[in-house]
Amino acid sequence: MTPEAKGGRGASAPEVTDGRLLKGERRRRALLEAALRVVERDGVAGVTHRSVAAEAGLPASSAAYYFGSVDELLTAALVWAADQFSGLLRAAAAAPDPVAALAAALAAELAEERRPFVAAEYELYLLAARRPALRPVARRCVDDLAALARACTGDPAAVTAFRSGVDGLLLQSLVTGATPGAGDIEAVLRRLLPAAAP
Incomplete structure (x- = not known):
């Protein structure tokens, strides 16, 4: 409106x-x-x-x-955050080496100035577990990650592992305060997507 x-x-x-x-x-x-x-x-x-x-x-x-309403505001904030994340994934997918590009983008997301936003985005993302109206937006993030993985491998189990691994890397970094570099993240992503050699 x-x-x-x-x-x-x-x-x-x-x-x-x-x-x-x-x-x-x-x-x-x-x-x-x-x-x-x-x-x-x-x-x-x-x-x-x-x-x-x-x-x-x-x-x-x-x-x-x-x-x-506050629910409308929270939904709009999650949609906005999901749009930003989708843009990041699309840019990585279009790069000559999508895995390296994604690793660099995730490392930038975990940098000191971006971490508070990533934490807030995850809090909204997890809110979808309690508020079904938010699930389609949260699901879009999962689907966009899967699309990037499918471009690198035809193995459905590897796609699932990749989606879970990216979430795990980000959440554990937020919880522990660790700031992995692009090289560290890339090594993990390549283990999850063995077909995506540089």
Whole structure:
């Protein structure tokens, strides 16, 4: 729903200029990024319209304007995070060596400045276990990982191992505080996908 439709304006409302659309999209993105920061700092329970708007430095009514409920805000944050992850996977899959490209991208995700976002993204991802409405979005991340693996091997067991291994690497790194380099990650991924030689 566009901000105009949400605001209840009819078809006779003047067309929104590109500048207003761009400003609205920037505010929406700022709110989604703020939601991830709130999740990282306070957990999912800390997400309210007010806390997210304050984190984004926007008026308290902003989050409710763009997202009708906290569930809608959490879903949108998970969709946004999944879109970012899908883009990362697509870029890796298009590289001459997808496994090396993915290893480098995952190492960058685990770098100090990105870790809080990765932790928040996983918290939203795991929330899908309790909220069935989030499962299609979370499933997309699993399916995108599988697609990259299938491009490297026809072995269904290796595809499953690869999906599980990537999640395991990321989660264990978050839990232990380890920051594996691209070479360490690549060695594990190649063990999981033996057909994907450099």
